[in-house]
Amino acid sequence: MLQFNNFRKSYGHHPILEIDQLVIESGIYWIKGVNGSGKSTLLKSIGGFLFFDGEILLNNISIKKDGVAYRKMVNFADAEPIYPEFLTGWEMIALFAKAKQATPGQESHFVESMKMEGYLSNAVGSYSSGMLKKLSLVLAFLGKPKVILLDEPLITIDTESLSILCQWILKKHKEENTIFLLSSHQPLNEELLIKARVLLVDRQTLKMEK
Amino acid sequence: MRQSPLTNVLMKIFSSGFYRMHSGILIFLFGTILCYCVFINTLGSVPIWAFTVWNLMITLSLVSSPVIMGFFCLAAFIYAVKSWQYVATQLVARNNEFLYHSVSSFDKWQQFKSWFYVQFSIFLPLIAYALFASIIGFNFGHYIIPVVVLLYLFVLLILSVWIYIRLSNKLIDIDKQTVLIRLLRKWSKPFFLLYTLFVFDKLKITYLITKAISWALIVGVFAVFSDIQDGPTVPSLVVLMIAIAHTLLIYNEFRFNEKYLYFSRNFPFSIAKQFSTAFLNYVVLMLPEVLWFVSAFGIDSFNLLLQGFSVMILFRSLLYWIGLNMKNYLIWIFILFNLVFLIILYRITWLLPPVFVPIAYFVFQKNYLNKNLID
Numbered sequence: 001m002l003q004f005n006n007f008r009k010s011y012g013h014h015p016i017l018e019i020d021q022l023v024i025e026s027g028i029y030w031i032k033g034v035n036g037s038g039k040s041t042l043l044k045s046i047g048g049f050l051f052f053d054g055e056i057l058l059n060n061i062s063i064k065k066d067g068v069a070y071r072k073m074v075n076f077a078d079a080e081p082i083y084p085e086f087l088t089g090w091e092m093i094a095l096f097a098k099a100k101q102a103t104p105g106q107e108s109h110f111v112e113s114m115k116m117e118g119y120l121s122n123a124v125g126s127y128s129s130g131m132l133k134k135l136s137l138v139l140a141f142l143g144k145p146k147v148i149l150l151d152e153p154l155i156t157i158d159t160e161s162l163s164i165l166c167q168w169i170l171k172k173h174k175e176e177n178t179i180f181l182l183s184s185h186q187p188l189n190e191e192l193l194i195k196a197r198v199l200l201v202d203r204q205t206l207k208m209e210k
Numbered sequence: 211m212r213q214s215p216l217t218n219v220l221m222k223i224f225s226s227g228f229y230r231m232h233s234g235i236l237i238f239l240f241g242t243i244l245c246y247c248v249f250i251n252t253l254g255s256v257p258i259w260a261f262t263v264w265n266l267m268i269t270l271s272l273v274s275s276p277v278i279m280g281f282f283c284l285a286a287f288i289y290a291v292k293s294w295q296y297v298a299t300q301l302v303a304r305n306n307e308f309l310y311h312s313v314s315s316f317d318k319w320q321q322f323k324s325w326f327y328v329q330f331s332i333f334l335p336l337i338a339y340a341l342f343a344s345i346i347g348f349n350f351g352h353y354i355i356p357v358v359v360l361l362y363l364f365v366l367l368i369l370s371v372w373i374y375i376r377l378s379n380k381l382i383d384i385d386k387q388t389v390l391i392r393l394l395r396k397w398s399k400p401f402f403l404l405y406t407l408f409v410f411d412k413l414k415i416t417y418l419i420t421k422a423i424s425w426a427l428i429v430g431v432f433a434v435f436s437d438i439q440d441g442p443t444v445p446s447l448v449v450l451m452i453a454i455a456h457t458l459l460i461y462n463e464f465r466f467n468e469k470y471l472y473f474s475r476n477f478p479f480s481i482a483k484q485f486s487t488a489f490l491n492y493v494v495l496m497l498p499e500v501l502w503f504v505s506a507f508g509i510d511s512f513n514l515l516l517q518g519f520s521v522m523i524l525f526r527s528l529l530y531w532i533g534l535n536m537k538n539y540l541i542w543i544f545i546l547f548n549l550v551f552l553i554i555l556y557r558i559t560w561l562l563p564p565v566f567v568p569i570a571y572f573v574f575q576k577n578y579l580n581k582n583l584i585d
Binding site: 047048049050051067068069070071072074075076078081082083084085086087088091094095098099100123139 | 388404466469473478480
């Protein structure tokens with residue numbers, strides 16, 4: 001259960017988002033909003049990247065009071081991921097697997113289903129944006145996260161990979177009850193659309209659409 | 211005369227960018243030199259004519275002494291290497307990638323003229339000083355060295371233009387890796403040493419220049435103050451200057467963390483762990499200096515090195531507060547340099563680690579998720 005208490009995020013004196021009280025139960029959520037409405041800011045605040053006023057709690061663990069325990073439970077994939085160019089894909093996976101305490105070999109299923117074995121031994125600097133995006137998605141699924149935040153997960157990857165990603169999301173949610181928050185301007189795939197509830201970022205706040 | 215579009219774009223990206231990036235360092239250097247050498251109050255009175263004569267002597271020494279000319283040429287070469295490094299780095303930046311398929315479409319003569327303008331404007335401080343010294347030299351009957359210096363700058367200018375034309379016309383090898391990275395391919399790279407690897411991969415010239423400055427400081431300061439036999443004052447001063455020489459590497463570490471390791475803010479690492487691990491990078495990057503101090507001062511080197519690292523860790527934490535603002539960063543470096551200088555003069559350097567490290571931790575903890583940084 002993800003909980004917001006008097007959440008306020010602003011840049012300088014310009015308020016971006018204000019959420020007085022909101023509880024997000026287990027489920028798959030599609031975050032909608034126009035460009036610049038604050039979707040990425042919301043995800044990065046939940047992911048522990050950005051400073052904000054107020055409180056965000058995950059299963060009653062506060063990001064501000066127990067950041068280490070909180071971050072163990074939250075994974076994030078950026079809209080446009082950037083990684084050190086001299087590291088290989090395998091090294092990035094090993095790094096995330098260690099940091100997020102993944103079980104040995106957990107990545108194999110993801111890597112094989114996305115057909116990434118061919119290039120993971122190459123340096124990240126040589127990857128196309130689609131290859132980087134796939135890598136970032138694999139990294140977001142490592143460990144035992146209670147919440148997975150995916151910022152624009154549908155951009156730059158091919159249609160075959162899109163449907164594989166949807167299967168990953170549905171499976172992970174079904175087996176581990178993981179909360180998914182996805183921001184996307186593209187319409188979700190039909191299977192996801194049936195399951196997903198909509199969170200609307202509008203007029204500097206977040207509302208659950210009925 | 212209207213500037214060609216190519217010259218206009220290249221000047222804006224490279225020449226203006228170079229001065230913007232290094233303005234802080236240039237102001238810092240000139241500020242320090244001018245303040246300490248020219249405007250500082252002397253003990254007793256010095257007549258104005260004496261100032262004029264000394265300044266004239268300093269300027270004339272460039273055009274009359276081959277040794278000073280050698281130093282000037284070396285400084286000009288280091289400056290040129292710095293500019294090559296800057297242009298090469300900017301050329302491969304993602305937002306400048308368009309240059310590869312636009313610059314290379316112009317004919318070689320146009321490319322030569324445009325790059326010549328760029329390098330000429332980057333070299334302006336050197337050319338202006340060399341011309342000024344040459345005019346004075348000609349008036350005092352020195353002809354050979356001024357001509358050699360001007361010719362040397364011209365050759366350096368043409369060499370730079372040739373390098374830039376080659377760089378902007380060559381095909382990019384996106385899978386190119388340095389020998390070190392290829393050698394370490396099988397090694398599981400610790401997260402907290404990634405910046406060190408980045409330095410050996412992408413910042414080799416900056417690193418080598420920093421080490422050359424460190425070496426010059428160690429040799430130069432100990433030679434100048436060889437008559438002072440009062441224990442730790444001179445070594446502490448050298449340590450402080452070495453820490454100052456590393457400010458650019460510290461700034462680049464912050465930039466690397468913000469750009470390439472941004473994802474790690476989501477990692478379950480405590481603030482204390484994030485804070486203390488910078489120390490590891492600094493120890494590895496400063497290994498040559500650490501070894502020299504240990505061999506020269508034995509057990510006493512521990513105190514000296516601790517002073518140096520505590521100053522560097524405070525510099526790093528300041529960046530989390532200031533952000534990527536080079537000008538403000540250097541202003542703070544300047545203030546802290548003077549403060550630590552006073553601490554050394556008052557011989558209370560034992561204060562540095564117990565005061566600077568907690569302040570650095572406090573600043574880091576408060577600003578780790580800096581609300582004023584644009585995310």
